[in-house]
Structure formats: structure tokens, C-alpha cells
Amino acid sequence: MRRVALSLLIACVIPATLFYGCFRVYGVWTAIIVAMCWSYGAIAWRALTGRRTSGLLLLTALLITARTAISLAAGSTFLYFLQPIISDALVGTAFLVSLATARPMVARLAGDFYPMDDELHLRPRIQRLFRNLTVLWATLCLIKAGLTLWLLQSTSLDTFVLVKSVSALSINMLAAGATIGLAVLVARKEGLLHTVVPIPATV
Template identity: 55%
Template sequence: MLDRELAEPPAMPCISAIVGRVAVSLSTAVVGPAVLFAAVVVLVNVPTAMIVALAWVVGAISWRGATGRAVSGLLVLTLVIMTVKTTITFATGNTFLYFVQPVLVDAVVAAVFLSSLRTDRPFVARLAPDFCPMDAALSARPGICRLFRGLTLMWGLVILVKGGVTLWLLLSLSTVDFILVKSGTILTLTMVTTAVTIAWSVIVCRKEGLLGVPRPDKSGLAPVLSSAIQ
């Protein structure tokens, strides 16, 4: 009896819960800072926009820590990148550096994603637990491993494209036009890639028997999983 239960696929949160968690993470770490930055640039100036966007990220991390919620790797990565960009810009007094740095960051991040394909644990596999609880056995499944490799390759290439588009827009447009056009373009690219990621993951998880009609919870894990996705 116990052996049969242990052989079953681990319980998974419903798709809506996973999508909700992805949406919250992206809204907090990507959409929020970008929208605030663009609005403050238009209404005030670039230095103030940098401070407001950074304050948003610091506030989000502080709030999640104070309320006992997990801080996603994406949010931490955003904090590191924005802190470096803001510090260098204020130290040099050159706002152009603030906008060109993401191109260099994208090149580095893309290199990290793509180079991780040579390891046993591609980069997406390290980020996946932020969005969906999973154990080592689930992560080691061949189908899940192929999914992680495919998503790592896709995101690595998308980040490279993002850096190229950012550089082209920076050299072609005025500062305000660059910020507005870049924000819309990059957010659209991110949302489309995220939608593909979710659809691809759902297809693979269904093939693996991880999604479908929920099984009765005999292990008492439901409350744990429920709290994990908050």
C-alpha cells in the first residue's frame, strides 16, 4: 500500500495556482519596476525614476520577508541588476550608462543560461521551484529534464534578442521615446515567452501524468503545498 502511494507522481498545485504565482512574480520583478520607471521619467526625470524603480524592488523584497513569504530568485536577480545599474550611473553621472548596462547584463545572463546547458542542471531547473514546488525525483524525470533544457535554450536566445533590440532602440531614439518603446516591446516579448513557457510546461506535465484530476490527499501535504504557493 505504502509502496504504491510512493510510486505515484507527487501532488501538484492546479494550473491556475501556478499561473497566478508566475503572474505575481513577473508583475513584481518585471512589470512593476518598468511601468514605474517609464511613468516617473515622463513626469519627473531619469535620476528620480531610477530611485523609484529600485525602491519598488527593495520594498517588494522587504514586504515578502516581513510577511513570511518566499522571495523568488527572479526578484533577487532584479534587485542585484538594478542596484549595480543605479550605483554606477550615480557614481559616473552618465545616465546613458544606465540604459546601455542592460545590454551587457543581457549578454551575461544569456551566457549563463546557455552555458548551463552543458551541466546536469540547466538554469531553468534552478528557477522552477520558485513557481512550482517539486522534489528531486520529479526534477530528474527524463521528460522534465528535456523541458528544462528546452526552456533554458529558449530563454537564453530570447534574452540575447532582448539585448540586441535594446541596443538598437537606444542608438536610434531619444531618451523618452527609447524608454516608452523599449518598455512596451520588451514587456510584450517577455509576456509572449512566458505564455509559451506555461503552455509548453502544461503539455509536458500532462504527458508525465502530473496534471489532471486531483488525487485524494492522504499525506497531509495539501496545507504545505497551499502555503508554498502563496
């Protein structure tokens, strides 16, 4: 749970908070640059301190760099906000396509959150968990893409940024909670979590 919370905090919550704060005070272009700098700063800090960089953080940095470069080249903030819609649709599709392979997408990312070896990966319950979570996150990405597209077309920029920031974080946190709950349930069935038995008090 600590790994999941930390990964989401660094890759999603802090950049979104920085973006909205800078957007309200300094404008959209400053917010865009600050959000990108945060992602690379987090990667550099983990590298300098010898910590493993999560796949989620790398994916976030890659996507935000592409969004920023295209938006700056075109001089269009609309493109910046349109690209996450396309990205979510592509990521959701990639998750669905990965179900046809031996290692669905969640199985490839699981090592970011829990130390995994080959024996653990091959357990039937673990494999079912990976497939179920891949379906969950694929569905989530596709729903987010549709919701964000509707917001972008039907609201002002100020409203869009606020609603998108709150709704995206809320959806991600709910999905993370469901992911943790399912993972804990399977981990208990597999004997990966050990209950601490209290020592009886002596008289």
C-alpha cells in the same frame, strides 16, 4: 500560472510601469531611484510576511542596484540604459553555458514557480523541458540585448524609454506564455495536472 504571473508582475511589470510613469512626470533620475526602491520594498514585504522571495525578484534587485550605483557614480543615464544590454547578453550566455551542466538554469529557478522534489527533477520529460526552456530564454535574452542596443543608438531618450518599456514587457509576456504552455503540456503527460471530472446530475 498564478506563481509565474505574480513573479513577473512584481519583478518586471510594476517596476517598468513605475519607471515610465516617474520618468514622464519627474525625470529619469527619480525614475531610476523609484524602480530600485520598489524592488527592495517587495523583497522586504515578502520577508516580513513570511513569503518566499523568488530568485527572479532577487536577480532583478541585484541588477538594478548595480545599474543605479554605476550610473550615479558616473553621472550618466546612458550607462544606466546600456547596462541592461550587457546584463541580457551575460544572462543569455550564462543560460547557454548552463546547458553543459547537470542542472541548466531553468532547473535552478523552477522551484520559484512550482514545488519540485528530486524525483520530479530527474524525470526525462522534465529534464528535456528544462533544457528547452533554457535555450528559449537564452535566445530571448540575446535578442533583447541586440534590439535594445539598436534602439539606444538610433532613437531619442523619450522614444527609447517608451519603446523599450513596451517591447520588453511584450517579449517577456510572450515568452512567459510559451513557458507556461510547454510546462502545462509536459505536466499533463507526467500526470501532474488532474482533470476534474464533472459529477453527472441526478434526476
